[in-house]
Amino acid sequence: MDLISRRFQILVKVCAINAKVVKVTFGKQVDKASAINEANYQFIVNGSPAAVEGDTVGKKGTVTKDGKSVLFILSTPLKNADKYSVNVNDAVLDKDLNKFEKYAGTVKTFSDTAAPQLLSAKVTAGSDATKKKIELAFNEPVSSTMTVKVDGVQVATSVTPKIDGEDYLASFEVPVAGHELLSPEIGFESYPLILLS
Structure with missing residues (x-):
């Protein structure tokens, strides 16, 4: 493992798992306090900033059970063909308090044709x-x-x-x-x- 890989953990992927929830997955378990802070992320839908829901400012994300992903609820649901992306700054830490590298998200197109099960x-x-x-x-x-x-x-x-x-x-x-x-x-x-x- 090279020095950069040891120092910075890699973000694995960003995806809208449905019209309301965006999932950000990291390469290893995250530090909860930094990972759930919505200020460390920039959500963009159709070229404009998008807000996320949550009762407490700075704690609007939810860490998944495996500790590697964070879920955010969009204030306005995505519609089919919406373009979305998520940028992540370098203030998100892993569980050992090492920084994840800054991530500039690629634009994706949302598509959901299946009914809820x-x-x-x-x-x-x-x-x-x-x-x-x-x-x-x-x-x-x-x-x-x-x-x-x-x-x-x-x-x-x-x-x-x-x-x-x-x-x-x-x-x-x-x-x-x-x-x-x-x-x-x-x-x-x-x-x-x-x-x-």
Whole structure:
């Protein structure tokens, strides 16, 4: 390994894993504090700066479980054919506090033609004793507008979406009386019907 490789760790890749989430992957595990700081990145969509979401300034990224990637949620979702890139400054450190080299991102074209896939569903206690909460997990973020049928009966036309690290969730409540989660049909606006078996 040459001196430059020892001193500077290499950024592996940048990709939009869906319309909302950009993933920045490094060559080794990152120092969390520097890696989640959005000020160390420049997000560009169609030639203009793009903002990212997050509750706390300086902590808007999320490190993945393997410790090598950082996820950022774009404030405005990408559309098909949008051009995007991400620049990374040299303030991002690896877990041993060595600097990663500065990265000037190449422009990529976003394309997503597949509908979100339902991965799992679970039932938990609702906000009071008369309700159940149903939480659905997807392979990418979903909007709050969707029609949900449980046992063939429509129970919701909107959900509460949530992005929790690498998990993309949507939840809603139903009355306890008469509802079991057997074969819900999830109908997405502009997407084909998705069945959970």
